[in-house]
Amino acid sequence: MLSSMPKLLITLIIFSSILSPLAVNGQFEDWCIADVQTPDDVLLGAMDWACKNGADCSNIQLNQPCFFPNTTADHASFAFNSYYQNMKTKGGDCYFSAAAIITSLDPSHDSCKFDASHE
Ligand SMILES: *[C@@H]1O[C@H](CO)[C@@H](O)[C@H](O)[C@H]1NC(C)=O
Secondary structure, rough: OOHHHHHHHHHHHHHHHHHHHEEEEEEEEOOEEOOOOOOOOHHHHOOOOOOHHHOOOOOOOOOOOOOOOOOOHHHHHHHHHHHHHHHHHOOOOOOOOOOEEEEEEOOOEEEOOOOOOOO
């Protein structure tokens, strides 16, 4: 019975070293995206606000890498994430009156890169 304790400890240590690469600098990477349940008109209003209050929305303009998919939800996700990453150390959050949600899945696609963090 006593001899099983070190085995348990070793198992725990191995497990935590497998899991730890998920965390970068002790923090999990996250992104802020539009909640699929939010109506487009609400997303448009929130996106407009985000773009004027800290988000860099240049990449979702025509001929820029994040213009396609050309949908309100995709553009809002980019704007929400940009706002969140730029402003989270200055009191900004991923809320937008419940129009946004946090995800641990990188929404980047093709040449459209969603920032993960500004440390
Ligand atoms: C982008 O979407 C808007 C709104 O649906 C539409 O009016 C516009 O023509 C689209 N632009 C392109 C280049 O697909």
